[in-house]
Amino acid sequence: MVDVLVPVALDHTYSYRVPRGMALKPGDVVGVPLGSREVLAVVWAENANPDPRLHNRLKDVSEKLEVPPLKPELRSLIDWVANYTLSPRGMVLRMSLRMGEQLGPERVRLGVRLVGEPPKRLTPARRRVIEAVSDGLLHGKSDLVREIGVSGSVIDGLVDEGTLTVEAMPRALPPPAPDPSFAQPEFFDAQLAGVEAMRALAESGGFQVALLDGVTGSGKTEVYFEAIAETLRRGRQSLILMPEISLTGQFLDRFSRRFGVRPLEWHSELTPRTRQRNWAAIAAGEASVVVGARSALFLPYADLGLIIVDEEHDQAYKQDEGAHYHARDMAVVRGHIAKIPVVLASATPSVETEVNARKGRYQRVALPSRFGGQHMPHIEAIDLRREPPPRGRYVSPRLAGEIRTAIERGEQALLFLNRRGYAPLTLCRACGHRFACTICDAWLVDHRFRQRLVCHHCGFSMARPPTCPHCAAEESLVAVGPGVERLQEEAAALFPDARSMVLSSDLITSIETMRAELTEIAEGRVDLIIGTQLVAKGHNFPRLNLVGVVDADLGLGNGDPRAAERTWQLLNQVIGRAGREQGRGRGYLQTHQPEHPVMKALIACDREAFYTSEIDARERTGYPPFGRLASLIISAGDRPTAEGFARRLVASAPREEGVLLLGPAEAPLAVIKGRYRFRLLLKTARNFDLSNYLRHWLAHAEKPRGNLKLEVDVDPQSFL
Ligand code: ADP
Numbered sequence: 239m240v241d242v243l244v245p246v247a248l249d250h251t252y253s254y255r256v257p258r259g260m261a262l263k264p265g266d267v268v269g270v271p272l273g274s275r276e277v278l279a280v281v282w283a284e285n286a287n288p289d290p291r292l293h294n295r296l297k298d299v300s301e302k303l304e305v306p307p308l309k310p311e312l313r314s315l316i317d318w319v320a321n322y323t324l325s326p327r328g329m330v331l332r333m334s335l336r337m338g339e340q341l342g343p344e345r346v347r348l349g350v351r352l353v354g355e356p357p358k359r360l361t362p363a364r365r366r367v368i369e370a371v372s373d374g375l376l377h378g379k380s381d382l383v384r385e386i387g388v389s390g391s392v393i394d395g396l397v398d399e400g401t402l403t404v405e406a407m408p409r410a411l412p413p414p415a416p417d418p419s420f421a422q423p424e425f426f427d428a429q430l431a432g433v434e435a436m437r438a439l440a441e442s443g444g445f446q447v448a449l450l451d452g453v454t455g456s457g458k459t460e461v462y463f464e465a466i467a468e469t470l471r472r473g474r475q476s477l478i479l480m481p482e483i484s485l486t487g488q489f490l491d492r493f494s495r496r497f498g499v500r501p502l503e504w505h506s507e508l509t510p511r512t513r514q515r516n517w518a519a520i521a522a523g524e525a526s527v528v529v530g531a532r533s534a535l536f537l538p539y540a541d542l543g544l545i546i547v548d549e550e551h552d553q554a555y556k557q558d559e560g561a562h563y564h565a566r567d568m569a570v571v572r573g574h575i576a577k578i579p580v581v582l583a584s585a586t587p588s589v590e591t592e593v594n595a596r597k598g599r600y601q602r603v604a605l606p607s608r609f610g611g612q613h614m615p616h617i618e619a620i621d622l623r624r625e626p627p628p629r630g631r632y633v634s635p636r637l638a639g640e641i642r643t644a645i646e647r648g649e650q651a652l653l654f655l656n657r658r659g660y661a662p663l664t665l666c667r668a669c670g671h672r673f674a675c676t677i678c679d680a681w682l683v684d685h686r687f688r689q690r691l692v693c694h695h696c697g698f699s700m701a702r703p704p705t706c707p708h709c710a711a712e713e714s715l716v717a718v719g720p721g722v723e724r725l726q727e728e729a730a731a732l733f734p735d736a737r738s739m740v741l742s743s744d745l746i747t748s749i750e751t752m753r754a755e756l757t758e759i760a761e762g763r764v765d766l767i768i769g770t771q772l773v774a775k776g777h778n779f780p781r782l783n784l785v786g787v788v789d790a791d792l793g794l795g796n797g798d799p800r801a802a803e804r805t806w807q808l809l810n811q812v813i814g815r816a817g818r819e820q821g822r823g824r825g826y827l828q829t830h831q832p833e834h835p836v837m838k839a840l841i842a843c844d845r846e847a848f849y850t851s852e853i854d855a856r857e858r859t860g861y862p863p864f865g866r867l868a869s870l871i872i873s874a875g876d877r878p879t880a881e882g883f884a885r886r887l888v889a890s891a892p893r894e895e896g897v898l899l900l901g902p903a904e905a906p907l908a909v910i911k912g913r914y915r916f917r918l919l920l921k922t923a924r925n926f927d928l929s930n931y932l933r934h935w936l937a938h939a940e941k942p943r944g945n946l947k948l949e950v951d952v953d954p955q956s957f958l
């Protein structure tokens with residue numbers, strides 16, 4: 239008898255009988271009947287004493303799959319994460335088993351080869367097939383169908399005619415192994431201590447967390463590559479987590495310049511076949527370095543020896559649906575369970591990580607200066623109260639002048655505005671009507687390139703109508719405020735000869751086109767980049783020397799307890815794109831509040847001042863990491879139902895000293911996709927067992943029924 243965990247949103251295990259002749263132990267991947275379906279599952283425990291009343295209703299395990307069992311370390315991680323985040327264990331397990339449709343050894347793929355004469359009846363489709371295989375090599379049948387757009391029956395027909403033969407395609411080769419000594423760089427003085435620390439960390443091999451804290455352009459990647467090289471030499475696997483797959487393009491090339499081959503990728507854009515193959519290579523230990531998005535943390539590595547979390551401060555590490563987990567924090571947990579080192583890299587560490595480094599819980603490895611003697615950018619504020627742009631424009635005369643000079647000098651410039659689309663609001667000049675989403679509490683954003691008004695929360699979109707739907711006035715609609723598309727219009731008027739490019743996540747059709755666009759910029763074929771936060775992160779654009787932040791105040795003062803930290807990180811990162819390879823980078827902050835502590839710290843390049851004041855503030859107010867938070871988001875199809883449930887939930891909360899329960903309050907985003915939302919915020923002392931408290935409370939509280947939904951978010955990052 240065994241208890242198995244099924245990768246669906248359930249917390250408990252199911253008992254199954256082990257058929258005669260099958261030996262099963264915890265971690266084995268099996269197929270089991272569940273209801274009318276056959277599902278994948280993992281043996282979680284042996285069960286010698288099942289409930290006798292269940293006994294004759296138990297079903298048999300149907301098969302044991304030929305894949306390596308999930309190791310105890312991974313099973314503990316899954317239990318730990320589920321327990322901490324209050325997510326069903328099956329939902330966490332699902333991330334470990336996400337390997338495409340078929341599991342187990344790769345299916346045999348069929349290929350065809352040209353062996354005979356063309357048939358008498360030669361249709362255009364048949365001709366295309368014959369042309370495509372005229373090299374006499376073996377071609378995958380499904381590849382041909384996709385590449386030349388013929389149906390499978392055309393190929394089958396040619397096989398029947400004796401023109402082609404069918405053969406099994408050889409199994410994919412294991413990925414080539416990175417070579418730790420392929421191209422060892424020379425390190426400069428300021429990097430040497432860091433390099434030593436990275437090697438020592440990997441050599442010792444045990445659990446330890448290091449903060450690799452280096453200014454933008456200091457060579458953090460080169461330095462942590464040494465920890466990977468050492469881990470490779472020791473024959474163990476390394477995982478590099480990246481916040482966004484948009485970052486991986488340049489990274490893959492850089493990795494292969496250092497190690498001779500590309501690492502294995504893991505993210506949502508992989509085709510099912512690649513996903514399946516990569517999963518198998520990771521589980522078999524054939525993949526020695528994996529670069530992936532947050533979910534790569536839950537893969538069944540055969541022998542993981544090192545985890546790197548690049549840009550550890552990035553918000554994208556927090557998953558906000560399904561299991562609400564923070565991949566950076568859970569990476570530290572995995573490191574602890576597996577007894578391996580973890581490196582957190584950032585130029586602007588999260589306040590949590592900075593506090594851990596200051597307290598000595600994490601080892602600080604500092605890279606204080608830029609590679610190649612490059613200076614940090616010089617940063618100035620442009621006070622919009624004194625130097626405003628012309629009416630209806632967003633770039634002040636001084637910034638426009640600086641950009642013009644930079645472009646004339648052959649440098650690249652970047653205008654940064656963290657707002658997609660053309661304008662965040664459209665209104666009618668005649669009656670004041672504002673275009674809002676019908677099912678969300680949000681304005682519709684004007685997207686001129688796509689010619690739609692779009693809701694950024696649910697994706698609803700409509701064409702911009704010719705007349706106002708409210709008062710029928712003609713030509714009365716005006717766009718209010720700027721987005722990147724509008725900035726491009728302004729830039730075209732200001733710098734008519736410049737080659738400009740807008741980079742924004744909504745304009746990206748595929749990961750390939752994005753990588754191509756980033757390469758175009760890196761190779762200097764663009765003079766002016768106009769971008770959202772997509773450009774802020776990690777990229778290396780050698781000719782970029784000037785960054786103009788159009789609205790530096792945008793992220794401040796929205797009620798988010800992390801507003802100052804986010805603004806500091808984002809603006810540092812984006813200005814840090816400037817002056818990385820030649821000349822002195824310059825950053826301009828257009829702001830209405832140049833005296834704000836974040837602006838002052840940015841201008842003075844005073845990292846310590848920012849962290850010290852922010853840490854003091856958190857300590858005074860008991861915000862993380864000096865206290866703990868959890869959010870409960872209650873939603874329903876109508877407002878009274880959501881609010882009523884939220885109130886009853888609060889009333890049923892166990893009163894405990896040191897637990898502060900705030901709310902219910904209407905969420906800042908009060909309606910999303912027609913669902914009314916209320917929030918509760920729980921605030922406790924640092925060492926309080928918040929997960930346990932929540933579990934106890936919710937087990938005894940009224941359950942959300944019908945249309946009601948309750949989401950629990952431990953350590954929330956978003957307060958919307
Ligand atoms: P960071 O991630 O700290 O912003 P990078 O790792 O991107 O910095 O390094 C900045 C640039 O300097 C990159 O182009 C990198 O290849 C180069 N670089 C850093 N260290 C070295 C080194 N020791 N030898 C050669 N190039 C280096």
Ligand code: ZN
Pocket residue numbers: 675676677678680693694695696697698911
């Ligand atoms: Zn909407």
